[in-house]
Amino acid sequence: MAAPKGIAGRALGNRSLMVGVILLLLIIVLAVLAPWIAPYDPNDQDVVASLGAPNAEHWFGTDFFGRDVLSRVIWGARVSLFVGAVSTAISMLVGGSIGILSGYVGGRFDQAVMAVMDVLLSFPQLIMGLIIVALLGANLADLILAIAITAVPPFARVARGPTLSLKERDFVEAGRALGFSNLRIMLVHILPNVLDDLIVMGSLWLATAIRTEASLSFIGLGLPPPTATWGSIIREGFENLLDAPWLAVFPSLAVLLVMLALNMIGDGLRDATDPKAAVS
Amino acid sequence: MLRFVSLRLVMALPTLWAVLTLVFVLVRIVPGDPALVILGDQATEQALVALRHRMGLDVPLWDQYLQFMGQVLRGDLGISMVRNRPVWGEVATVLPYTLELTFVGILLGVVMGLPLGVLAAQHRGGWIDAVARWTSLLGLSFPAFISGILMLLLLGVELPWFPVIGNAPFSNPPAHFRALVLPALNLGFIMVAYVARVTRSGMLASLSEDYIRTARAKGVPARLVVWRHALRNALIPVVTVVGLYFGILIGNSVLTEIVFNRPGLGKLIVGALNDRDYTMLQGLMVIYALVVVVANLATDLTYGAVDPRIRVR
Numbered sequence: 001m002a003a004p005k006g007i008a009g010r011a012l013g014n015r016s017l018m019v020g021v022i023l024l025l026l027i028i029v030l031a032v033l034a035p036w037i038a039p040y041d042p043n044d045q046d047v048v049a050s051l052g053a054p055n056a057e058h059w060f061g062t063d064f065f066g067r068d069v070l071s072r073v074i075w076g077a078r079v080s081l082f083v084g085a086v087s088t089a090i091s092m093l094v095g096g097s098i099g100i101l102s103g104y105v106g107g108r109f110d111q112a113v114m115a116v117m118d119v120l121l122s123f124p125q126l127i128m129g130l131i132i133v134a135l136l137g138a139n140l141a142d143l144i145l146a147i148a149i150t151a152v153p154p155f156a157r158v159a160r161g162p163t164l165s166l167k168e169r170d171f172v173e174a175g176r177a178l179g180f181s182n183l184r185i186m187l188v189h190i191l192p193n194v195l196d197d198l199i200v201m202g203s204l205w206l207a208t209a210i211r212t213e214a215s216l217s218f219i220g221l222g223l224p225p226p227t228a229t230w231g232s233i234i235r236e237g238f239e240n241l242l243d244a245p246w247l248a249v250f251p252s253l254a255v256l257l258v259m260l261a262l263n264m265i266g267d268g269l270r271d272a273t274d275p276k277a278a279v280s
Numbered sequence: 281m282l283r284f285v286s287l288r289l290v291m292a293l294p295t296l297w298a299v300l301t302l303v304f305v306l307v308r309i310v311p312g313d314p315a316l317v318i319l320g321d322q323a324t325e326q327a328l329v330a331l332r333h334r335m336g337l338d339v340p341l342w343d344q345y346l347q348f349m350g351q352v353l354r355g356d357l358g359i360s361m362v363r364n365r366p367v368w369g370e371v372a373t374v375l376p377y378t379l380e381l382t383f384v385g386i387l388l389g390v391v392m393g394l395p396l397g398v399l400a401a402q403h404r405g406g407w408i409d410a411v412a413r414w415t416s417l418l419g420l421s422f423p424a425f426i427s428g429i430l431m432l433l434l435l436g437v438e439l440p441w442f443p444v445i446g447n448a449p450f451s452n453p454p455a456h457f458r459a460l461v462l463p464a465l466n467l468g469f470i471m472v473a474y475v476a477r478v479t480r481s482g483m484l485a486s487l488s489e490d491y492i493r494t495a496r497a498k499g500v501p502a503r504l505v506v507w508r509h510a511l512r513n514a515l516i517p518v519v520t521v522v523g524l525y526f527g528i529l530i531g532n533s534v535l536t537e538i539v540f541n542r543p544g545l546g547k548l549i550v551g552a553l554n555d556r557d558y559t560m561l562q563g564l565m566v567i568y569a570l571v572v573v574v575a576n577l578a579t580d581l582t583y584g585a586v587d588p589r590i591r592v593r
Contacts, residue, residue, distance in 0.1 A: 126532075256422065
């Protein structure tokens with residue numbers, strides 16, 4: 001196979017990346033169109049149909065309150081994708097800024113910042129998320145904040161590494177000689193060179209963020225009922241595992257599909273931005 | 281080697297101090313008055329004052345910090361506010377279950393992941409490489425509670441090979457180990473993904489080194505070249521990944537313990553969160569911090585064992 005040139009070319013030539021992107025786009029479209037394609041209102045109760053098996057009317061069956069599981073899974077995609085995307089964006093922005101600033105300033109400041117990041121990093125991510133959510137409460141904004149906080153240190157690390165070597169390069173030196181402000185050098189000259197790494201990391205962290213949201217929700221610390229989230233549907237299914245296994249299985253498959261799509265994208269992006277990895 | 285070990289031990293102390301401080305700060309930034317949260321709105325002022333005193337919340341923050349550090353140093357984690365029993369006692373009864381689960385999980389992950397990675401690198405592009413690739417992709421994709429539930433449905437309910445509840449006591453070894461199989465496999469499966477992946481890329485790198493060609497040229501059997509010469513040099517990144525993975529493993533063990541209804545730190549922390557048992561939470565965080573610091577230390581020491589050059593530095 002002829003090796004395509006450039007990142008875009010390599011990305012197009014990467015099958016797992018393409019499959020992942022198509023899968024993810026499909027799920028995003030489903031989530032966005034939820035009000036129009038979900039066959040029922042996700043919170044409509046029908047006590048007669050409690051824990052019904054999958055049938056022609058309810059493809060994924062019904063839950064304990066007789067709510068349509070398919071509709072709840074479709075609506076749940078909105079919560080998962082929104083919480084995941086916003087929290088990853090926040091941690092990318094905050095972590096990336098901290099990393100670039102820390103690397104650019106250097107010296108004692110850099111050492112102190114990175115020491116704090118290392119301590120935060122050393123605490124198990126899910127435990128940290130659990131405790132922050134428990135302390136803050138479980139509304140949408142606090143949930144996003146809790147998940148974002150746990151991801152700041154890794155992004156700071158990823159941004160700091162390249163910054164350390166970039167700031168010694170000639171083009172940064174030239175910028176300084178021309179009298180550019182430090183802010184301008186960081187934003188215009190360093191950021192674009194760090195962005196690739198941040199984006200690859202972001203696609204992998206999006207998966208972690210969505211997994212964390214689902215896990216918190218499964219433990220019972222996610223958004224309060226009756227909001228349909230994948231984790232909370234799985235929790236209900238887990239409580240009725242013997243009578244109604246479909247209740248746990250369908251939302252599980254939904255989570256799995258998103259995770260697969262994101263991991264395929266992450267792997268593909270890594271191969272595309274790092275030619276060495278693609279060869280090995 | 282002794283010098284190396286003691287140096288690492290000393291270097292772990294500042295980290296431990298910093299993590300303990302983090303725990304103290306985290307528990308103190310709770311919005312609102314813990315005493316009010318525990319006793320509720322109906323509580324009398326007297327009762328609130330008494331509880332604050334009992335919890336040591338009526339002294340300046342700086343004194344609270346010193347008291348906290350002093351207690352931790354003496355191995356005293358305080359009294360659970362809800363259960364009214366020493367936190368350390370509650371932790372000690374379930375800690376063996378969690379340690380056992382994580383240890384066997386890591387072991388399974390390494391025992392299955394290493395050979396898979398080596399074979400995948402050896403037969404690059406072949407079917408075993410494809411198996412390794414898909415195993416890693418699935419392992420990285422599965423949230424631990426979902427793989428646990430699916431395993432439970434498949435191997436506990438549909439094919440009732442294993443018990444659905446994983447809490448058989450240590451005093452009944454056969455039942456105990458049968459109950460350990462599914463939870464440990466659940467942790468191990470996710471671990472395999474990480475181990476196989478780094479082993480494969482490490483092996484691909486080390487198999488193309490000059491000393492491998494030299495070994496082949498002088499007639500060392502192929503099996504020895506792969507499993508001794510090449511693997512030994514591919515091990516460093518594997519150790520790194522196992523160490524880094526430890527934090528994720530602890531999170532996954534919480535989820536696994538819930539799914540398989542196993543006693544352990546996971547069920548303890550979820551109970552403490554639901555009951556707003558702040559002293560229990562603080563104690564558990566201290567334990568988690570200790571476990572992580574010890575795991576990092578163990579990772580460093582393993583580097584020294586795998587690569588003698590690191591000991592000298």
